[in-house]
Amino acid sequence: MRELCRGEKRTAEKQTRNTMAIPKFTTFTSGAVPVEAENIDTDQIIPARFLKATERKGFGDNLFRDWRYDAEGRPIAAFPLNDPRYEGRILVAGRNFGCGSSREHAAWALADYGFRVVVSSFFADIHKNNELNNFVLPVVVSEQFLAELFDSIFNNPQTKVTVNLPEQTITNGATGRSETFEINGYKKHCLMNGLDDIDFLLANKNKIEDYENKQQ
Secondary structure (H helix, E strand, O other): OOOOOHHHHOHHHHHHHHOOOOOOOOEEEEEEEEEOOOOOEHHHHOOHHHOOOOOOOOHHHHOOHHHHEOOOOOEOOOOHHHOOOOOOOEEEEOOOEOEOOOOOHHHHHHHHHOOOEEEEOOEOHHHHHHHHHOOOEEEEOOHHHHHHHHHHHHHOOOOEEEEEOOOOEEEEOOOOOEEEOOOOHHHHHHHHHOOOHHHHHHHOHHHHHHHHHHHO
């Protein structure tokens, strides 16, 4: 029988999380999982053969499937998601993360696995928006900051990273260095208030009705 990895052991936690209200995002501190490869496309994030499901649950079990497991389904110990030294809900990835096809399932897989933040020096635009729509915060940093963050994590896997959404800053806990990042104002509001697009419309129902009445 194939050994379960950490992601699969989170099944009960994920099921509970999926039935709860959307968590508000303000300041978040966590350990980080480094995947240094560049040009990670959506087919590596979630291979096409796992796209048959129409619900968002369960995709985390196959996140980076072909990098996490060998052909026999055994965990590849050297891959960071299988390495017990790296714990946390912040993924740090190489440049051009989420390129390739526009499948939203890639963002579903990241969220379902438990990541709240993905840090990179560049994101494919569609994937970046898909992450935001699934309450995963994509943080774009400079190449220098990213390289330094990778070094900090590799030198000390217990390195903490803090993301302050109200201030739009990210801080490397090992060096104390911070950078600012950009985010769409509407998406920032939704993340900070735990709102999806429908929740936002419902929250502004009275304003919408007032506007419609004035147009009559």
